[in-house]
Amino acid sequence: MCSSMASHFKTLSGKLLSAPLMACLNIKEEKRIHKRRRRNGEATISLYEYHILGNFHMGNKYIKHGVDQSKYEASDYCMKSMHTALKEAWVIADTTTEWNKNWESVFFRAYDNVDKACEGETDAGSTALVVLLSSCQIVAANCGDSRAVLCRGSHTIPLTEDHKPDKEDEEERIVKSGGCVLSDEWGTPRVNGVLAMSRAIGDKKLKPAVSAVPELTFTTRSEDDECLIIATDGLWDVMSTKSVGNFACQLLQRERHVARLNKSPPQYVAECLHEEARVRSSTDNFCVIVVDLKSTTTC
Numbered sequence: 001m002c003s004s005m006a007s008h009f010k011t012l013s014g015k016l017l018s019a020p021l022m023a024c025l026n027i028k029e030e031k032r033i034h035k036r037r038r039r040n041g042e043a044t045i046s047l048y049e050y051h052i053l054g055n056f057h058m059g060n061k062y063i064k065h066g067v068d069q070s071k072y073e074a075s076d077y078c079m080k081s082m083h084t085a086l087k088e089a090w091v092i093a094d095t096t097t098e099w100n101k102n103w104e105s106v107f108f109r110a111y112d113n114v115d116k117a118c119e120g121e122t123d124a125g126s127t128a129l130v131v132l133l134s135s136c137q138i139v140a141a142n143c144g145d146s147r148a149v150l151c152r153g154s155h156t157i158p159l160t161e162d163h164k165p166d167k168e169d170e171e172e173r174i175v176k177s178g179g180c181v182l183s184d185e186w187g188t189p190r191v192n193g194v195l196a197m198s199r200a201i202g203d204k205k206l207k208p209a210v211s212a213v214p215e216l217t218f219t220t221r222s223e224d225d226e227c228l229i230i231a232t233d234g235l236w237d238v239m240s241t242k243s244v245g246n247f248a249c250q251l252l253q254r255e256r257h258v259a260r261l262n263k264s265p266p267q268y269v270a271e272c273l274h275e276e277a278r279v280r281s282s283t284d285n286f287c288v289i290v291v292d293l294k295s296t297t298t299c
Contacts (some may be wrong), residue, residue, distance in 0.1 A: 054082025073122035074202040078114060082130065085110035100218050107214055111201065115212035118202040125195070125203030128214070129160065131230060133291070136221050138228070141214040145197045145233045149241050151252075153224040159217050161201040162233070165189040170198040179209025190260045225293040227252055227266065234286025235277045248273060248290060256294070266290040 089109040093102050111128065118126070127144025142149045142160035150157040163170060165181040166189035174181055174191060182193035190196050191209050204211045207245045226249050235244065248269050255265035263271075270290040 010264050021250065034142050054241055059074040074118055074124040074126035077118045077121055077204040078126050078128050078201055081114055081117065082128065083167070086130075089113070102224070102284060103139055104216055107216055111141070111212055111214050115201050119207075122202060123205055125200040125206075125210070127197065129230060130214075131159070131228065133228070134221075138219040138221060140219075141216045142202060142216075143199045143212060143214040146231065147233070147236050147241070148228060148230045149245055150219060150228055151226040151245045151249040152222055153226070154249075156242050156243055157219070157251075159219060159228075161215065162236070163197050163215075165196070165198045167190050167198065173211065174198060174209045177208040179206070221293075227269075227293055228289075228291040229273070230291070231273070232287045234284035235288055236280045237274065237284055238277055238280035238282045239273075245271065247276065252292065256292075264292075266292045266295075272276075 039059060053126045079246060086106060089106040093109075093238075095102060095104050095107070107130075114128075127146050128142075129144065129146040129148060130141045131148055132139040132141075138150065138159065140159040142148070143163065145162045145164060146160070149158040150159055161167075165174060171181050179192050181190050181191060184193070188196050191198055191206055195206055195210060197210075199211045199213065199215075201212050229244060229248050231244070239247070241297050243286060251272060252265055252269045255268050258265070260268060273288045273290070274286065279290075
């Protein structure tokens, strides 16, 4: 186990980091947001937050869903409270257990606390994808249908699985909880005929069929790691994991040797992926984040 895995959470000045400060800490993230009204009437919005917690860099992605297009309480609540919930869960964690089990416990507790608090604020829901990055590990915790992938050499490695109602194990869990999976007029499977994802923060009217328990993956970092790509389902609806990885990795490798005014390599790659999804006529919202794992920027 590397030493950073055992580090306690500490926020830097207790505030979110600004983009220039992020660059000084050897991490770059870029986002591109495109919002459309979905044909089923769902409102969607993409939000991204970034924090430094001890030796971990934490990126959170939240996608709000629900029929009330004027309010975004669920995603807003996740954005403002998830990093704090993780910090609090870590403080009381049993550090005598194996580190991966410890992290699972921390994430389960944090997601559960945020979910319960969110239910007290709104009927709406939000996906929640958190990626923790240390010098030796990448931990991804997913609840919903956003996706994180790692580009390593010539390979694209999925770090998450989409939580869709027709996924065999998800449908089995939904049915056992008393819910059901029904398809809408476009053939999209939905929990109780309502929600097109099987896990989310909030959505209290669909509990317990909709779960707020995240699924975690642990990936040891390698010198061959090129970048992380975190994106909403609007990108993955029109591009495969492999095609996105190849597109981003090849472009990023080229852009590292190109000087663009006021535009970093990961920013340019994120913009190109965003444009590619638009050109391919994605009918859902799409937000793309690219993290350059070979960044040499220093303070």
